Amino acid sequence: MFRKILIANRGEIACRVAATARRLGVKTVAVYSEADAQARHVQACDEAVLIGGPAPKDSYLQWQRIIDAAKATGAEAVHPGYGFLSENEEFAQACTAHGLVFIGPSASAIQAMGLKAESKRLMEAAGVPLVPGYHGADQDPALLKAEAVRIGFPVLIKASAGGGGKGMRAVYSADEFDAALASCKREAINSFGDDAVLIERYVQRPRHIEIQVFGDSQGNCVYLFERDCSVQRRHQKVLEEAPAPGMTAERRAQMGGAAVAAAKAVGYVGAGTVEFICEQDGRFYFMEMNTRLQVEHPVTEAITGQDLVEWQLRVASGEPLPLQQDELRMHGHAIEARICAENPEAGFLPATGALNVARWPAHVAFERGPVRIDAGVGEGDAISPFYDSMVAKLIVWGEDREQALARLDASLRDTHIVGLQTNVAFLRRCAATASFATADLDTALIERERAALFEQPGLPLQISAAAVVAHTLAAEAQSQDADPWSRRDGWRLFGASARRFDLEVAGQRHAVLLSRHHQGGMQLSIDGGEALAFAVNSSSLEQHELLLGSGLAQQRVRVNSYADGETVAVFAPQGSAYLTEIDALAHAGDGAAEAGRLTAPMPGKLVSFLAAVGDKVSKGQPLAVMEAMKMEHTINAPKDGVVAELLFAVGDQIGDGAELLRLEA
Incomplete structure (x- = not known):
């Protein structure tokens, strides 16, 4: 086994590798960019080396600097993680040339499988079915x-x-x-x-099923069963599970055999994934081979009880595979949800910002358990525009798929992130759709279930408004003096008092009236509607038990609330909501229309303008292309007009909300 390895990556995969290495007694070296000096993966390793600027091309893609860092710190091997240089044959070759072990397949295997066209020709020769x-x-x-x-x-x-x-x-x-x-x-x-x-x-209603393979330098190769990764947006995975629902033992053996044949065709050593596109009738075709560990590897670990990173380290150090094919077993069902900083309602546009609140359900870290969180960030950290939008991976395991689904819903319900937009609520709705619940899977599931996934009402206003009132009262109770004459809660010696809260939810304003009687009773009414009996028990500023209504209509709800500036984020079993308390004086000048402005929906790089000054454009016409978090996004005209001015140059880095160009009527 190695004494010291360098991890040529960042985020949760770097933390994951560091955790396994520590358990095996292996020292680790982190590399980091100027944007990552305080990152979790830097803290997780024994040593850390700065390798360049925030952009990946200036740091994590600078393989010569990474090799220099490995040699300077005495590392014997380099673990590439996934992404960045993990499938770069030039980097793998350079590691070998400098006396470093590349923890992955050979450069020739990466090259053969890295080019999709070349890999198709190899698979055809190996007898693997092709699209x-x-x-x-x-x-x-x-x-x-x-x-x-x-x-x-x-x-x-x-x-x-x-x-x-x-x-x-x-x-x-x-x-x-x-x-x-x-x-x-x-x-x-x-x-x-x-x-x-x-x-x-383009196969219609395809399922995306992949086989985890592992080879060693002694010529052994096994498959560790399959994962279904059909639930996708923009061809990127959203939910992954193992084993694949509906998979028969015969089909599993066929696909596993084809995957092993694919790996052996290039003398594969290490962890790899052979991805297949599958028809609904079970026919399958080779799609590609990823010559690295996959983001979704934890679901395989959950059903097999094996640590795949440990397998990587052992195989790379020259040991044989820990188990042979007939010794591998799977038990239970596991599902992974990718928690990303993005806005599903706006076409999954990536989001940036600080994790002002990041509360996870009870879990283990990087180990097999009923609930596991793999995260490279935590509360107080920031999601920047330079890297992937993934915040964390939530992995749940159950004795069967039904139990795993129940744990997934409960865990997403208890995941509270405030400070930037995420897809947590979307993931919960996605897992609850009829298609996913009944395993009616294909890569168009999200589009097919659009009505159930988008523009949903979310948490009822009655509950969310009551939670904001409870949060405000709890905050005031914490700060007020014991002197009753200094209280700010509307207390009166005799008679009743009323207090108004102006709240904004999803662009709509609502007037909430809290009536308080000197006997201690309270009532709430929203927008002049029927008054509801209201009681609250706050165990802390963040946790409240609400009691709304009376008699048979009485509703008891446990909620969590977190203030983020003027916004209060509310989380309840029924869903979540974000409400803004409006200070009328502070916002007296708001609301003036800024006609003709067209702004960047997220921070990123301007790739191109699709119109020139003086061009007449129509509503919906593409005007500009931006790149953020490695993906392109097209910005369309909000209305008819004439392009009056272009405010940036192609290649400029643009901040969120910056005005890109001006339109005139």
């Missing part, structure tokens, strides 16, 4: 379009060197092809430094 498509080296746009027509629409354009949904577009007609190809190539060159693409038939 009909074009995987050639000729990248002439006219030829690519002709091949798409030959294959038949819809087709999928995929970056040959890509992964994670980047450089990938579904195209439904020849008219859409040219624009989609150009966008794919731009995204591919930015993400992977290679704009080559391949074209494949």
Whole structure:
């Protein structure tokens, strides 16, 4: 076993590797950028080395600096994590050339499987089923379009060197092809430094099922069963589970055998994932092989009881696989939810900001258990625009899928994040859809269940408004003096008092009236509606038990509330809500319309303007393309008009809410 390894990555995977290494008695070295000096992975390792600026191209993609750091600190091996340089054959080769063990497959295996077109040819020779498509080296746009027509629409354009949904577009007609190809190539060159693409038939209602494989230097190779990763947005995974629902033992053996054949075709050593696209009738086709550990590896660990990072370290140090195929067993069911900083209601636009509150359900860290949280950030940390939008992974395990689903819902309910937008509520709705609950799975599940997933009312106003009132009263109770004449809660010696709260929820304002009687009774009314009996028991500033109504209509609700500036975030079993307490004097000048402004919906880099000064544009017409967190986003015209001024240059870094251009009527 190694004495010291360097982890060439950041975030939760770096923390994950550090935790396993520590358990095995292996010292670890972290690398970090100027944006990550206080990051959790830096704290998790024994040593840390600064390698450059915040942008990945200035730090985590600078492999020579990483190798220099490994040699300077006496590391014997480099663990690449996933993303960044994990599938870069030049980096793997350089590690070997400098006497460092690359904890992963050989450079030749990475190269063979890293280029999708080349890997398709290898798999065809190995007898692994393939989706009909074009995987050639000729990248002439006219030829690519002709091949798409030959294959038949819809087709999928995929970056040959890509992964994670980047450089990938579904195209439904020849008219859409040219624009989609150009966008794919731009995204591919930015993400992977290679704009080559391949074209494949777009399988209808496909399931995305992947097989975890592991090989050692003695020639052994096994598969550790499968994961279903069908629930996706923008070709990126949202929920993953193991084993795949409905998988028969016969089909599992067929797919596992095909995955092992794929790995053996390139002499694979280490952890890898062979991904298949599957028809609803069970037919499966090789899609790609990821020559690294996957983000969703914890669900495999949960059902097998194996630590895959430990397997990586042991195999890389020359040991044989810890278990052979006939010794592997699986038990129970596991589901992983990717908690991301993004706004599902706005097309999953990435979000940035500080984690002012980050409260997790009761869990273990990086170990097998009923609830596990893998996170590289915590309360007080910030999500920057430089890296992936994932905040944490929530993994749950149960004796069966039904128990795992129940634990997933309870754990998402108890996950409270305040300070930036996340997809936690969306994940909870997604897991509760009829399609997911009954395992009616395919990659279009989110679109198919759109009505149940988007623009939902959320937490009832009656509960959320009562929670804000309870929070305010609790805050005042904590700060007030014992002197009754200094109290600010509306206390009167005789008679009743009334107090108004102006709240804004989802752009709508509401007037909430709290009536208090000297006997201690309280009532709430919203927007002049029927008054409800109101009682509150606050065990702290953040936890309240509300009692609303009376008699048979009485409702008892436990809620959590957190203040973030003027906003109060409310979490309850029924859902969550974000309400703003309006100070009328402080906002006296608000509301003036700023006609003609078009602003950036998130921080990022300006890729291109699609209109010039003087152009007439129509509502909905694409005007600009921005890149944030490795993905492209198109900004459309909010109304008809004429472009009066472009306020940035292509390549500029732009802040959230910055005005991009001006439109005139």
